[in-house]
């Protein structure tokens with residue numbers, strides 16, 4: 001199933017999306033069920049699938065992929081002088097100075113729209129997961145029920161011949177239901193039914209922590225219903241956007257044709273689907289508007305929601321989803337629901353049926369036969385991201401397994417691939433970073449004492465999760481078998497929807513994870529005030545216990561600092577130490593914060609990665625604040641770690657220089673223009689080059705480490721330097 005929640009790299013379960021992550025290794029939402037703003041949605045991380053196959057255990061120029069074994073004899077080096085381009089001066093462009101050599105010799109693998117150290121590690125983890133899944137597949141007598149599920153799920157996905165013969169037949173019951181829709185009551189029931197399957201339809205509905213009562217889970221209704229990556233794709237009027245909408249219509253036409261419609265009729269239907277989705281898009285908030293947690297918190301009685309949407313009968317909706325009326329709920333975007341009500345009431349039943357068919361096949365395309373898979377790839381990967389070649393089946397099935405039953409797969413993965421000593425070493429690092437950030441808060445020149453005290457209280461209350469959950473998800477109620485692949489995916493999605501809805505009205509379970517253990521990413525979740533580091537990222541080049549402190553602090557140290565800073569970015573700062581949306585700032589300190597975050601917006605808005613296309617400084621401000629703060633705090637922690645130790649040069653560089661070089665090399669990447677454009681439109685993270693050059697040009701420590709004069713492009717003038725955390 002196309003994933004319902006989309007996360008980006010080193011993120012936050014941010015207030016507005018889901019997690020604030022370090023960096024978007026994951027694709028931004030393509031199939032849009034917009035994750036509920038302000039709702040933590042666990043799991044279901046979309047696969048921006050994997051890098052190219054291994055060639056040899058020695059680092060190769062193309063992918064520099066190394067084989068993955070529990071011993072890991074060939075870890076990616078945390079810092080490698082061969083990646084540098086010393087013809088570029090650190091004063092001019094530090095990203096290229098640190099990474100230019102690697103960039104010059106590294107083509108983008110055809111399976112990728114972007115390729116960098118995150119993807120290299122994802123690819124390495126893929127090999128581990130492949131091994132784990134194949135072993136489970138062969139153990140047909142497995143007594144561990146989770147291993148059996150992994151084996152059966154993977155086996156069903158690898159049955160290529162059966163999947164081809166079956167074509168769309170496994171969807172027959174669902175398609176028949178849609179054929180049977182006769183009137184508006186049936187339309188409402190079908191919307192509800194598709195929601196129980198996890199399929200996009202009109203709006204989103206799930207559970208989530210009550211932002212103002214962090215102990216309880218409440219129902220959450222939020223905008224959604226789209227098939228393009230964001231509402232702006234429907235509303236922009238430039239030529240590129242118009243062309244893309246034409247291509248979307250062609251894609252929807254082809255998918256409906258594959259379901260058996262005549263091409264001409266399918267073409268007409270696709271146009272109507274675009275018009276239908278456009279009216280939803282027009283009622284939707286922009287990604288920037290979704291960043292405001294206060295604006296997206298509108299708790300009301302269900303009777304008030306009913307008054308907003310007079311034509312949509314919520315009692316019938318709850319009945320169909322087998323939910324008791326929750327009594328009250330958060331309606332993320334009330335204006336959207338007013339708009340959706342109009343769309344609901346005015347759209348003819350026949351168009352609804354086409355819309356349902358389209359989203360059903362869209363959600364399940366990746367688990368159907370090759371004609372569906374390829375058409376889906378052509379639009380969502382090639383057209384939207386520039387990816388040239390689909391990944392081999394096993395990688396796609398591993399990604400699907402991770403998305404559907406990720407904690408079952410992850411349990412097997414960590415047993416073989418996560419050394420327990422990593423956890424202890426990480427805890428040390430986190431504590432050092434925490435103490436560096438505490439020092440920094442205490443000496444902040446712009447914050448008053450009362451706010452400092454509250455900030456320190458919040459920092460001390462951070463929960464730290466490392467590696468994998470203490471309590472694994474219980475999949476015993478989920479049926480997985482070696483029958484049709486797509487039905488396994490649908491059942492897993494139904495299970496997940498049910499698991500989420502079942503939380504409504506219950507206390508928050510603070511032990512849950514929002515990412516699966518093999519994920520190469522990390523996040524801060526403001527609602528639980530926690531920082532989370534899955535096992536997948538706790539490996540070289542980010543984290544290498546055998547490497548010197550400088551490069552570890554520049555790698556995983558900066559990642560930890562980034563996630564901690566999310567607790568104090570433009571969104572995270574609005575939540576208190578237990579995760580309540582509550583203003584703990586004095587007005588004076590809040591005003592000073594806003595002045596400084598405004599400077600971050602301004603700085604990044606000036607960057608122009610493609611001609612005429614700038615970084616969206618508003619959309620990316622939280623991540624940029626976290627990047628700037630992360631590297632600063634990690635540097636301070638390194639200074640503490642180095643105190644009293646002999647400071648030796650390695651590879652001709654001081655520890656301070658290696659710190660910044662290691663940091664820059666984490667972000668090495670090559671990217672297709674299509675992917676860059678998509679991310680500039682949708683991704684809350686800045687492009688890699690600016691994730692390096694942005695924070696470093698604000699850093700006096702960086703300037704000092706490389707002895708740069710004041711008039712360098714990499715050195716912002718003192719009055720323009722941003723300094724928050």
Ligand SMILES: [Zn+2]
Pocket residue numbers: 009010011012020021022023562566623626
């Ligand atoms: Zn982040």
